[in-house]
Amino acid sequence: MRFGLLSPVVVQLPGSAAPWEADAGAEDLVVVAEHADLLGYHHLTCSEHVGVPPDVAASRGSVYWDPLATLSYLAARTRHIRLVTNVLVLGYHHPLALAKSYGTLDLLSGGRVVLGVGVGSLREEFDLLGASFGERGERADDALRALRVAWGRRRPRYHGHHYTFDDVVVTPCAPREDVSFWVGGRTRRSLRRAVELGEGWMPFGLAPERVRALLGTVEPPAGFDVVLHTGALDPLGDPEATLRAVTETRLAGATMLNASFVHHDREHLLAQLTALTELFPSAGWARTTRAIQEVP
Template sequence: MQLPVQSQSAIYTEPWEAEAGAEDLVAVARAADLHGFDYIACCEHVAIPRRLAAAMSTVWYDPVATLSFLAAATQRVRLLSHVAVVGLRHPLATAKQYATLDHLSGGRLILGVGAGHVREEFDVLGADFAGRGAVLDETVDALKAALGEEEFPEFAGERFRFSGLGQRPRPAQTPRPPIWVGGSSPAAVRRAAVRGDGWLPQGDPRDRLPGQIEKLRALREAAGVEEPFTVGAIAEPLYVGTPGWDTGRHTLSGAPEALAESLRAYAAMGVRQLQVRFRSRGRDELLDQMAAFATGVAPLLED
C-alpha cells in the first residue's frame, strides 16, 4: 500500500492526514508489517510550483529519508519508492542513497522509478525536462550497473559515464534490488517492458489493463527478455464492511467475500501485485481497515 500522510495530493488524501505526522506513519508502517502487507510506498516531488499547489499540495516527504525512518520501525515489509524521479540527479547519487537504504533495511528495497511531470522541478535542479524520457532510459541502465554486486561499477552511456569509482555499502540484495518502472504512457510501458523488473501503472482503469499487459508481454517477447517480471495495478479505493458514511462512488465496499471476488479479477488479467488504499476518517479507522483486509480479504486472494 501507498503510505498516507507522506504525500497529500487532493486526488487521494483524507482530511485527517493534514494534521498527521511521524507517529501516524510509524503506526501504519508497523500495521503493514504486522498484517503481512508486501510493501509500503512513498513517492517523490522535490518542490511544487504555486500553479499546482492547490491540486498537488506541497506535502511530499522525501522517499529515502521516510523509508529509512520506517525501516528502523519495521522488520519484514518491503520499502518501495513509488516513484522516485531519478532523472533529477546523477545515477551514482541515486545509487548511493538507495543502496544504503537496502543495506540498512536488510534487503527490503524496491526501487520504483518514473519520468516526472513537473517542469519547474527539473528547471530549478538543472535537469532536462524535455528529454526526461531518454534520460530515464539511460538512468535505469546506469542504476542496474551501479546497484549491482561490483564495488567499482562501470557504465558508459551518452549522458553518464563512470568507472574506477567505488561505492560501499553495497545493497544487501543480490544481484541487485528490483527496479519497477512507473507510468502508463506508451513510452513508459515500453520502458517497463524492456528495462524494468516490474511495472507500476498510474491509474489505469480495469478495462484498460488487459491491453496494457498484453503490450508488455509482446514488447518483452520481441526484445527477447526472459527474466522474471512483476505486473502491478492500483485497486479502486476500498472499505471493508458497510461504511455508514459517504466513501465516494468509486469506492469498493462490502463484505470480505465480495471484495475478494472483485479483486480476483486483477489476478485473472495477469496482475501479480495489487496496491490498495483504504478510505478512512482517522488513523484508527485506517488501522482497523488494514486489519480487516488482512484477516478477511487477503486470505481469499491467495493462489
C-alpha cells in the same frame, strides 16, 4: 495476487487524503507501517516531489515527504515489509548517487528496497532542479542501465550516452547485486521501458480495460510484476465492493495491488488493513504468530 500499502500521510492528494492526515506526524506513520508489517503486507510506499508550483498543487497536492528520509526511518521500525519508491524521478538524480543512497538503505534494511522509478512529467520541477525535461526519456533509460550496473558493486563501471563512471569506489553499497525496478507511467512507452529494463510496471490513472490492452502488446518476462491501484477500498464498510474491485484489478493483469483505504482516523485505517487480510486469506500474507496475537 499480493497486497502492498500506499502509505498515508506521506502524500496528501486533494480529494483523496483523509482530514486527520493533515495533522498526522511520524509516529502515526510508524504505527500504520508496523501494523502493515505485522499483517504481512508486501510493501509500503513513498513518492517524490521536491517543489510543486501552487497552481499545480491544487490538483497534485503539495505534501510529499522525502522518500529516502522517510523510508530510512520506517526501515528502522519494521522488519519484513518492503520499501518502495513510488516513484523516484530519474532525471532528478545521478544514477551513481541513487546506487549509493538507496544502496545504503538496502544495506540498513536487510535488502528490502524496491525502486519504483519514472521519467517525470512536471516541467516546472525539472526547471527548478536544472534537469533536462526534453531529454528525460532517453536519460531515464540510460540511468536505469547505469543503476543496474552500479547496484551492489564496490567498483562499478558504466559508459553510456548520458552517464559515465569508472575507476571509482562506492562503499558501502547494497548487500546484493540485484534490485527490482518497477517503472511508473501510463503510456505504452512506459510499459516497454518496464519490460526491457525493469522487473515490473506500476501505471497510474488507467482503466482496467486500458491496462489489459497495453499488456496485450508485450510479452513480459517470467516473474514480471504488474502493480495496480483500485482507488480507496472499504473492506469493513463495503466488503462486496472491495471484492469486486480487487477481482477486476486481478483480471486486468495485476500481480500486486497498491492498496489505499477509506479511513476516518488512524484506528479506522488499522482496522481496514486488518479487514482486507481477512477478506483475502489466501493472498500470501506473511503473518507471524506475534501479528495474530496483536492484531485486533
